Amino acid sequence: MPEIFHPRHPAIVRITHWLITLSFLALLLTGVEILISHPRFYWGEIGNVNTRPLFTLPIPSSRDTVPTGYGYVLPDQNGWSRYLHFEAAWVAVLTGLLYLAFGFSKGHFRRNLFLAPSDLSPTSLATDIARHLRFGRPTDDEAGSYNVLQRLSYLLVIFVLFPLIIWTGLAMSPAIEGMFPALVTVLGGRQSARTMHFFVTIFLVLFLLIHVLMVYLAGFRKRVGAMIVDRLPKAVERL
Amino acid sequence: MNKISRRKLITAGLVGAAGATGFAVAVNLAKRYGLIPPDAGVLYGPGETLTYAAQRLLSRHSMAREFARSEISKDPFANEVDPLGIEFQRLRDGAFVDWRLAVDGMVARPMSFSLAELKSLPQSAQITFIACEEGWSYIAEWSGVPLAHVLNLVGALPQARYVVYRSIQPDWWDSIDMSDALHPQTLLTLSMNGGELPVPFGGPLRLRVPRQLGYKNVKYVTSLTVTDSLKRFGKGLGSSAPEGGYAWYAGI
Secondary structure, three states, X not given: OOOOOOOOOOHHHHHHHHHXXXXXXXXXXXXXXXHOOOOEEOOOOOEOOOOOOOEEOOOOOOOOOOOOOOOOOOOOOHHHHHHHHHHHHHHHHHHHHHHHHHHHHOOHHHHHOOOOHHHHOHHXXXXXXXXXXXXXXXXXXXXXOOOHHHHHHHHHHHHHHHHHHHHHHHOOOHHHHHHOOHHHXXXXXXXXXXXXXXXXXXXXXXXXXXXXXXXXXXXXXXXXXXXXXXXXXXXXXXX | OXXXXXXXXXXXXXXXXXXXXXXXXXXXXXXXXXXXXXXXXXXXXXXXXXXXXXXXXXXXXXXXXXXXXXXXOOOOOOOXXXXXXXXXXXXXXXXXXXXXXXXXXXXXXXXXXXXXXXXXXXXXXEEEEEEOOOOOEEEEEEEEEEHHHHHHHHOEOOOOOEEXXXXXXXXXXXXXXXXXXXXXXXXXXXXXXXXXXXXXXXXXXXXXXXXXXXXXXXXXXXXXXXXXXXXXXXXXOOOHHHHOOOOOXXXX
């Protein structure tokens, strides 16, 4: 008897998911490396060790010009980190564009991401929040798509946090600043852009942690398997 | 079954061939229009090439942001400078009267300029920020001779594609393409905030390339070489930065 499989995720979603994952992890690692060369943040146009920071991270630095209170200086990793940061950014942006084109043209966003007004009713939201707070597993009829809180968080990441991280990143490029000055001035200056880039990163990392926790609660191997192959192989399903 | 897979195979083959041809054409066009950076061959060359090509296509004539006098930083940060050596000390003791800027390479008239001669040329001033790749920045008023003016005086040849510039500090040299070299804001900087350019900030002579990050703004410049290829300079990567693991292009 032929088995009927319903792929949980379309191929484009699976491919772009892992390309974004890889490039995000590369961006995060290299971003941290670049950050430790100056773990101080400012607001406005300018900021350096002679000006008052908005706040300072209590970590050592890879430059001896930065007063950190630590008696040692970490090795400089900025060369390859900057190279890889921008290369990974290209991968993330091009992959993101492919995903957006697919999501809009093939009805993926309409079916699986956008919310009906009824989804946002207090009772619907309350039910979903309560289930999440109980760490309840999704019901069977939900397993084919995303629940309300899931949709809201994916929408936030795709249409708010990712555009913001790209914008604040571009606003730190001296060449781009010259081409599109409004990109920077709207944010309040290049140091404000850098500080926002840091906070948007924090939100993206928070999303990553909660996302992985949710996948774990929903059945790690099954869910990760579904994001890799279109149907669950027998061996995986048994586990 | 067989038919489908054959059709698929042919389609995939055609798509692959079209992709490969398209890529080859794109590479050729990029080469012809100078969109491939000299460090394109390093590990992260593909991303670097995309960045440089995209920014050059968009920014060939764009200007760096300029600021109001009131925005000039009160406490600019000069960053660390390695010990400057005996030769620099000798020139400094003589109030830099003997400082020379030699210009050679693909030029009609190789020339050498003293600081006084540079000061007698038309001056230009700008209030721009300098931003370090580490993340910090400050704003200052810089003035000096536009590099384009000097290139015009020596008669840079039309086939010139890069200007190599060297510091008095050993092993510190860099290069920019003609888009930056001929850019009106690229300055052989002699003065900062209305006074002499202080030594920690690169005095007596610093090349300001305000559309790129701090490390392209080499301090203590002593010579310029106009060239059509960077292969013969150092390891052929365009500057000492890629030899130390940093990107040649620093517009980002």
